[in-house]
Amino acid sequence: MDQLAQAAALYYRNFAAVAAERDLTLMQGKMLSLLRRPMPMRALADLLACDASNVTGIVDRLGARGLVRREADPSDRRVKMVMLTEEGEETVRQIRSELMSNLTGLESLGEEDRHAFQRLLSQVLPAVST
Template structure:
């Protein structure tokens, strides 16, 4: 088996067999980019400028995204106590639940992996460990 064939199987398995981005969008009832913003806030409050950087979005579009999430009751935006000119975005409890739902969808193993025997999973883990990905 060639490296190209193995990579084609891995690509299909991980990227093409299940449109997780669409599942996140459908489940949350919002665009995937808004779900990404929620996930970026899971570890705690973030300044708007830092959020824009994490999401690789320009600041005006980040404002549009946060405005929408705020209208939905998923985040709150407040002045940064250390710099009143800056705004900090924090998840609400509902926002945290939505972010966790998105994370669950994105991190669930593909069905094909769950059907492998424990021995096959162990062997695959061993091989992937050689690649530095496990």
């Protein structure tokens, strides 16, 4: 677990630095990376483990930069869905690309080892596999 904690800390330091290069906070970068599909604001708050009012502020700042937009959920107009704009999608691609280029240890693993690593993480941390 200590090694996993060290790996997570290194990843988040790297993630924060990559996000900062794009004038994003760690939380803004994390939110962008979570938006693989449109998501309700409440779900984002749960995933980010923060209060809904914090999510509103983050979405407002990202929206002002043209990286996300809000739309009412067609099935429940009271629910606000957050989604990436094209510029937001490009920003996420850049962040992920740079993160992967900094994780050279993963590239040294063969395909079988990468799959085994992913399978083991899923067993140890089931929430990661979803």
